[in-house]
Amino acid sequence: MMIQDNYRHKGLRKKLADGIRAKGIRNEEVLAAIEKIPRHLFLDPAFLEFAYQDQAFPIGSGQTISQPYTVAVQTELLDPQPRQKILEIGTGSGYQACVLLEMGAKVFSVERQRNLYNKAKKFLTELKYRPKLFFGDGYKGLPTFAPFDGIIITAGAPFIPEALKEQLKIGGKMIIPIGGESGQVMKVVLKTAENKFEISEHGGFSFVPMLEDKAND
Ligand code: SAH
Secondary structure (H helix, E strand, C coil), X not given: CCCCCCHHHHHHHHHHHHHHHHCCCCCHHHHHHHHHCCHHHHCCHHHHHHHCCCCCEEEECCEEECCHHHHHHHHHHHCCCCCCEEEEECCCCCHHHHHHHHCCCXXXXXXXXXXXXXXXXXXXXXXXXXXXXXXXXHHHCCHHHCCEEEEEECCEECCCCHHHHHCXXXXXXXXXXXXXXXXXXXXXXXXXXXXXXXXXXXXXXXXCECCCCCCCC
16 A cells, blocks of 8 residues: 655645534544544545545445544543553444544454454554454453443444443443434443443434444455
8 A cells, every 4th residue: 555645635634623623622632633644545545535524435345434523523522541441343444543542542443344354454554553453243342351441332333232331441431322224322321330320412423333243244
């Protein structure tokens, strides 16, 4: 892959970050990460003109790279602190994982589609980002590496998976869009004590579905 990032790309990224700020994102570290990460390299080169528009885009295998504004909302709600352990479900292109890395988090990310997992592993290494990537089922989380300070689910989930609640530290939070194919509500699940959770709601979104653990395509 050709890693090319020029002044034009940087200019487009600044505009993208400014646009997201104008939509209400206040966390400047989130905006700085969006301004820094070369999103055009996460898309097929033919789609350069779409890379810095604030919209979701296909990345193959029927999946999408989330809309930058959505990435910003989820990251702002998560509010990751340097060195915190964050679990992401749905690696996809790896873009969200890079935003978390830029903010200093230790990132663990799970993807259930083998080809997307392979692609992200190769590409992020080339870009010199180092999340810990896993091929597996997000409904199960990563018990070996738990507990996590934060968990972020980047696919629409039908319910809050029990294993993920267990793998959250007390005081930690999970950002999860809950709903079906027609849309989801962004929920923040704060773990206040063992088996105690406070849930708040943060608007409507539209993600690809978090799929059951079945044969991979
Ligand atoms: N965070 C991604 C966007 C991902 S789209 C990015 O920044 O590009 C949602 C992803 O979740 C898809 O790649 C899909 O394959 C994956 N996914 C769906 N169900 C899953 C599950 N049960 N476990 C892990 N990943 C899952």
